[in-house]
Amino acid sequence: MARRRDLHGQQERLSAATWAVLAEQGLPGLTLRAVAERAGCTTGMVLHAFADKRALLVHAREVLHDRTGVRADAAASTAGTPLDALRAVLxxxxxxxxxxxEEARVWIGFLAAALADPALAELHQRYNRSFVDRIGRLVAAVRPDWGRAACATAATTLVALVEGLNALAAVDPDTYGEPAQRSAIEAALARLNAG
Structure with a gap:
């Protein structure tokens, strides 16, 4: 029993190290050695928990999906109107x-790796489609007069807006900081609500 707890603790430490390396150094810096150094352990310990770099990337993407899902659930549950819920989740x-x-940098690193790896691309598509579906349900609640196709188009547009802002803010937070992101989201929501 103690060995399982140790393994779980090691995986948590390695998970945090993987996340930090990917966020700080991007995909080129994500190596088993860099994760081991960040976690204060050997590369053998990293390999005991994660078979290779792909496993590190998959784990980072799963952590990101879980984190953002929990936040989205909380944001939607505390909002008043359907429009408020959509705004909160976006x-x-x-x-x-x-x-x-930092999360955006991890997402970008994973996305870059997914371009050359069909298994990573499939995981990215699954998680991204889950987000698009969530936004689509919220759009349908805001615009019950719209058909399925219009709601789907609005959802993909809103997700593309947010993910594009995230990618741009990762390298230029001065131009794409919080005020710019909020303004862009509010402008998109105003068009959605008026349309």
């Missing part, structure tokens, strides 16, 4: 803080 997904910009 804003929680936007990189409006240092922590969220």
């Amino acid at each position: 804003l929680q997904a936007a990189s409006t803080s240092a922590e969220k910009r």
Whole structure:
């Protein structure tokens, strides 16, 4: 029993190290050695928990998906109107803080790796489609007069807006900081609500 707890603790430490390396150094810096150094352990310990770099990336993407899902659930559950819920979920997904910009850098690193790896691309598509579906349900609640196709188009547009802002803010937080992101999201929501 103690060995399982140790393994769980090691995985948590390695998970945090993987996240930090990917956020700080990007995909080129994500190596087993860099994760081991960050976690204060050997590369053998890293390999005991994660078979290879792909496993590190998958784990980072799963952590990101879980984190953002919990925040989206909380944001939607505390909002008043359907429009408020949509706004809250979009804003929680936007990189409006240092922590969220770090998440955006992890997302970008994973996306870059997914371009050349079909298994990583499939995982990215699954998680992204889950987000688009969530936004689509919220759009349908805001615009019950719209058909399925219109709601789907609005959802993909809103997700593209937020993810584009996240990518741009990861390298240019001065131009794409919180005020710019909020303004862009509010403008999109105003068009959605008026249309």
